[in-house]
Amino acid sequence: MAKVQGYSARPTLRIDLSAIKSNYLAIQKKVGTTKVAASVKADAYGLGLVPVSKVLYGAGCRIFFVATAGEGKALREAVGENVSIYVLNGPAPRDLTLLFGSYLKPVINSMAQAQMWVEATTGVKSAPFCAIHIDTGMNRLGFDQEEFQMLSRNKPMQQKLGIDLVMSHLACAPDAAHPMNKTQLDAFRRATAQLPMTTMSLANTAGVYLGKPYHFQMVRPGIGLYGGGATTQRDKESTMPVVTLLGAVLQIKKIKAGQTLGYDATYTAKKDMTVAIVGAGYADGIPVSSSATDTKKGGHAIFRKQHVQIVGRVSMDLTILDVSSVDDQIEIGHQVAFRGDQLGLDSSDAGTINYELLVRLGQRCRRDYLR
């Protein structure tokens, strides 16, 4: 019988804060004198808004982007007065108290939001500045061409708004050869020429790697800070892995060829094998889509630098691994790792994107922040 080691059945999410700092500084080095803001929305992509934003502050970051006013309030409490916080999803009537109370700058995406912001700030002393977001072709949030023309002709409204940033967002930056990049760059230049000079920003992480013309006065990386490859190749050298999910081996079993494993018996052992049942599942962020069936190879975990394949369906709290290749080494209580430097690889196994894998990780885990 396998030796029982000292372990907890609770999984661990290990987050390397020094790697986040290093990733921030690598981007700062790449863009020279351009300011590097940080996207910390969705709880810093699931890694913890407070510790992540504090380490970014320590690395010199003074501009942050969140999605909602509630995220902005939590961020303000974490990093203090000395930073700019932009709220991407714009001002909303019921969020005005939060925006004013925590001095959060809304990103204005439409004439409706512009009018709301003008009305809300009229007569308010030291109301927050705001950003203008121009939709240059992604067709998501942002001023479309028609509404942008209305804004650019309306000088009094521009003055009342108090604009300190004009931005847009790239749709296809991970693919450097995509014609959309140049189309958006040109559209952004044309549009910003019609507004008074202020800080301009176009690039997310992948945009940073499109080169100098895309940097303007500010870049706004997110995924690149957290170790996710934003492009398939260009950022790999300078990006360090940040996050590892660790689960303990709870049981080791011998399975005979022909036996089925897991829910709905979708996986049949093709040979006699040794499996390890690990205490981490989709509630911890290992996606069901990384399951293995008789017709589809699944994702994998890492045990002592060796890949071990997922077999059967990933369940809520448990994942079964084929550990036949390491069955002379692996014991109950040992930890196996998911993610780490394989985020891109995993997301393609799982039919999703590394961003989504990140935000889904580890709600139930013990969090182990490396400093």
Next chain:
Amino acid sequence: MAKVQGYSARPTLRIDLSAIKSNYLAIQKKVGTTKVAASVKADAYGLGLVPVSKVLYGAGCRIFFVATAGEGKALREAVGENVSIYVLNGPAPRDLTLLFGSYLKPVINSMAQAQMWVEATTGVKSAPFCAIHIDTGMNRLGFDQEEFQMLSRNKPMQQKLGIDLVMSHLACAPDAAHPMNKTQLDAFRRATAQLPMTTMSLANTAGVYLGKPYHFQMVRPGIGLYGGGATTQRDKESTMPVVTLLGAVLQIKKIKAGQTLGYDATYTAKKDMTVAIVGAGYADGIPVSSSATDTKKGGHAIFRKQHVQIVGRVSMDLTILDVSSVDDQIEIGHQVAFRGDQLGLDSSDAGTINYELLVRLGQRCRRDYLR
């Protein structure tokens, strides 16, 4: 321009606690005098351990299952001394303090865990009882045949363990015609005949609908309490929907035929259309896999009982909907609903299972508990 209504940009997760109670009582009615335990692992499938377990307690539930000792401790604090709490992932050396401190009953899955539990409890006054989990064919956690024979012959060990429940878990219960169900039932009967009489339990939600022979003295539903269809048909009548994700329309746009939408420009408008950009994305639990591309229809949301399709890739904080069919009604600030009674439908759209959709919902959302 669309009228701006009073709204927040933060999404809302609406959880109907009275529906959870109703679902519990419907299962209790179905199984007669059999006890109905509740699976509340993974933060009650993502819906909130404390409010959910309290409402289940109010409905009469006195037996709960969690995955880890940490979950058990939080549950004990919520529901008090008067309930049994089983920890499915078993005892682990570093979790013993939690197990003893909160009187949590570990589910013993192997001889290694049995020996650990005997050693840990020897000489301890009023140590918690434990459950024995027999693997009857799922090949996940639980005593395999060989180890179970060791246990069933070892009467002194059985006495030392303090067993008050013998259980197994069904692999294929959603499919009533699957031969695995009968195989597991027979194996469970054969195995339990070798142990002293105690409470026996085999059925999860889907097992409840396999009929009386599967009920024994206790059933352990999870997904059925939370409104997820555990079977494709049989439980639909008695299960009420529990959870709805609501996002606000932040912007409405006219898109011309031939324009692309969202990241990587994977969706091209086939006709002129009206789109709504909604403030909820995959960080809120709308899976990336429910995105729509030029070759794949995506998931949908509900606006005033009408389906509106997702177009383009779901992004972290935003989802784009084709609202052409309702563009005379929909306005900025209106809320659209994801999930609700369509959990099964959505999960098949998204290439996953309703269980996973549930646990991923709404970490960032305001939570609105209906009582």
